[in-house]
Amino acid sequence: MNGDRLNRKSLNVTPLRLQGLVDRSIDVLESLLQDREVSPLDRAAIALKILEATGVNVRQTLPSVNVNLPNSPLVLGGYVQMENFLSPSENKQALEIAIASADQFVASTTTTGAVNYRESSILYATKFPEYYQFMKHRILETLPQVLSQLKHPPFTVTEVEMQLTAHHNGGYYKIHNDSSSAKTKTRTITYVYYFYDQPKAFTGGQLRLYETELRNGVAYNKETFKTIEPINNSIVFFDSRCKHEVMPVSCDSPNFKDGRFTLNGWLRRAED
Numbered sequence: 521m522n523g524d525r526l527n528r529k530s531l532n533v534t535p536l537r538l539q540g541l542v543d544r545s546i547d548v549l550e551s552l553l554q555d556r557e558v559s560p561l562d563r564a565a566i567a568l569k570i571l572e573a574t575g576v577n578v579r580q581t582l583p584s585v586n587v588n589l590p591n592s593p594l595v596l597g598g599y600v601q602m603e604n605f606l607s608p609s610e611n612k613q614a615l616e617i618a619i620a621s622a623d624q625f626v627a628s629t630t631t632t633g634a635v636n637y638r639e640s641s642i643l644y645a646t647k648f649p650e651y652y653q654f655m656k657h658r659i660l661e662t663l664p665q666v667l668s669q670l671k672h673p674p675f676t677v678t679e680v681e682m683q684l685t686a687h688h689n690g691g692y693y694k695i696h697n698d699s700s701s702a703k704t705k706t707r708t709i710t711y712v713y714y715f716y717d718q719p720k721a722f723t724g725g726q727l728r729l730y731e732t733e734l735r736n737g738v739a740y741n742k743e744t745f746k747t748i749e750p751i752n753n754s755i756v757f758f759d760s761r762c763k764h765e766v767m768p769v770s771c772d773s774p775n776f777k778d779g780r781f782t783l784n785g786w787l788r789r790a791e792d
């Protein structure tokens with residue numbers, strides 16, 4: 521039906537009846553807005569419609585708020601990079617742990633089980649409990665600043681996952697995000713701390729962070745990306761839903777100590 525012709529006259533509605541309808545409609549919307557059984561996204565959509573009907577331009581009024589408004593998919597791609605994250609001796613200690621535990625690394629896998637998707641080896645944090653605790657505290661004390669720079673809402677961290685990952689000659693990790701399986705969906709922020717022996721013996725190994733569009737909770741990477749150099753003693757934080765990739769590593773040295781190492785992991789929130 522043509523909206524212009526849908527007016528009070530053509531429906532033959534009295535002003536009083538119309539006012540009653542408007543009042544009841546507002547009541548329905550108001551109760552939906554407060555109904556916890558209605559998903560936050562649906563409530564946001566209702567709130568947006570009401571605001572738009574009242575003439576408030578939300579996109580103009582709240583340009584810096586990182587909310588997933590209907591019709592405007594959330595785009596991720598921001599990151600925080602900090603250089604000289606640890607003291608020189610703490611940085612050296614990470615390399616010492618990696619070297620001393622060289623025979624305890626295991627081949628990495630992916631949650632989807634995809635083959636030829638990733639080439640690296642991992643040392644689980646249970647093998648370095650003291651350093652895990654130390655690093656966990658450093659990360660948690662940095663988090664408020666990181667979240668504010670990422671414009672990410674604060675959340676309660678329920679777990680800090682950590683592993684020590686080594687990429688040697690031919691190592692890589694193709695495009696993925698860190699939170700798209702049932703087991704990983706509460707991963708919220710990814711961190712990657714880079715370290716290696718100097719002089720640096722490898723080339724490549726950059727982190728590519730793709731602009732990522734979230735539509736109905738599914739992440740799609742765009743063509744555009746930022747390139748992050750894995751600088752010794754630097755750390756990078758980003759939203760775990762953001763798509764990323766580790767570019768191939770080339771290294772002439774056959775020595776384990778000459779690899780590209782990371783202490784990397786994820787800050788988890790509680791289940792919804």
Ligand SMILES: O=C(O)CCC(=O)C(=O)O
Pocket residue numbers: 685693698712726727764765766782784
């Ligand atoms: O090593 C990096 O730069 C990123 C590692 C990564 O993406 C991961 O372990 O999930």
Ligand SMILES: [Fe+2]
Pocket residue numbers: 696697698764
């Ligand atoms: Fe990742």
